[in-house]
Amino acid sequence: MxxxxxxxxxxxxxxxxxxxxxxxxxxxxxxxxxxxxxxxxxxxxxxxxxxxxxxxxxxxxxxxxxxxxxxxxxxxxxxxxxxxxxxxxxxxxxxxxxxxxxxxxxxxxxxxxxxGCYPTGAIALLHPLIEAGLLPRTYPVSIHAVSGYSGGGRPAVAQYEGASAATAPAFQVYGTALAHKHPPEIERYSGLSQRPLFVPAYGAFRQGIVLTIPLELRLLAPGVNAQQIQSALERHYAATAHVSVIPREQTSNITGLDPQALNGSNDMQLGVFVNEEYGHVLLTAVFDNLGKGxxxxxxxxxxxxxxx
Missing domain, CATH: 3.40.50.720 (NAD(P)-binding Rossmann-like Domain)
Structure with missing residues (x-):
């Protein structure tokens, strides 16, 4: 055959x-x-x-x-x-x-x-929490993501690797009209009932993404805490080969996230960072925009x- x-x-x-x-x-x-x-x-x-x-x-x-x-x-x-x-x-x-x-x-x-590359990280974080009833479908979600410049395709690669590379910006936020093409995809497959606020950016590195979504525990249902959020993500991805969740005991020792950490792979690592005093939770995703993305x-x- x-x-x-x-x-x-x-x-x-x-x-x-x-x-x-x-x-x-x-x-x-x-x-x-x-x-x-x-x-x-x-x-x-x-x-x-x-x-x-x-x-x-x-x-x-x-x-x-x-x-x-x-x-x-x-x-x-x-x-x-x-x-x-x-x-x-x-x-x-x-x-x-x-x-x-x-x-x-x-x-x-x-x-x-x-x-899409950015939706991969956002949906991976949001969908299991919405399905578990921990995150309301009406939550006012804000997503910030920084990608390597290869996410901009050939024009961006030429800008950073061509004759004008010396003048290429080290960091640039874009999509400031807040009309990026990715929010409808994120809304649909995460289970949100309204369009999320999405702010993308490029850094002066070729590939890799770090995506973050902040949550306020006071806006969730009474009793919902960071451990429940962590457990819901761990259950959802327990049997998957390419998506993992940083163990809770490790996040307190992590002081920064490298968007290039998983470059060259088809893997994605999710994280749940929490400040109990302020009731703040930060959901994170790191992956290669040209790999899993x-x-x-x-x-x-x-x-x-x-x-x-």
Whole structure:
């Protein structure tokens, strides 16, 4: 039996290159690539996507929609790494750890939408707490996240690694219009009933994310405490291979979080930090924006689909 054919459409972008690196040399699949001169040829791209078993789309949103529209072969399965289909009907959300049955849903799906990098961390923290009844769906959630500049794609990489690198900012907050594309995805898959406030930033490092969500215990149900929050996260991720929770006894000794700590992996580490005197809790997530936040997640989903 021939190995399944995998076509990466957009394999020259930051996510596509990392996926290609992950898959190159694997004997259980065949990689289909187009010569440089044909990558923008719509006819050749349509031929390629219709001749593969699974297509991985690493494209801008509009191009991803065009690629899906070009599929005439009903056997073709798709993993879309863009944000084009993350809240679309008929698409399975590609976060295997989201809930207990999600890995099976992904394995059986024909259309899988990879989560966004920032939403991966936010949903990982919020969803188990909302499902456990510890965090009200109406809680006024604020999310702050700092990513490596590769999260901005080729233009940001060029800014930090090209001729103008010396003048690139060490740190920059962006999305100050508060209309970023990620909050609807976070709202839907975390279980919130209203849009969260989301403030993203880039730092002068290539990849990695640290994401934080502050909570005030006085705004939660009476009796809810940090230990219950910790336990809910630990229960939710107890059987998962790629998401872990920092043990409670270790957080008191941690004075800082390195966004690059898990670079090169498909892992994510969650934390619950607490100041009992003030009733403040800080939820944290550290992961690689090009790993669990993009290419690593796509490969994880691909492996689930190949095993089905």
């Amino acid at each position: 021939a190995a399944p054919v995998i076509f990466i459409d957009g394999d020259q972008g930051t996510t596509g290159l990392h996926i290609h690196d992950h898959l190159r040399g694997r004997s259980n699949l065949q990689l289909l690539t187009l010569p440089a001169a044909e990558r923008k040829d719509l006819r050749r791209r349509a031929q390629a996507i219709n001749s593969c078993d699974i297509a991985i789309l690493c494209l801008p949103d509009a191009a991803a929609r065009e690629a899906v529209a070009a599929i005439a072969n009903p056997a073709v399965r798709v993993i879309d790494a863009s944000s084009a289909h993350r809240t679309s009907a008929g698409w399975v959300y590609g976060f295997p750890e989201w809930q207990a049955t999600q890995s099976q849903h992904i394995a059986e799906a024909h259309r899988v939408s990879n989560p 993009a290419a690593g997640a796509a490969v994880q989903n691909l492996d689930l689909m190949l095993a089905a």
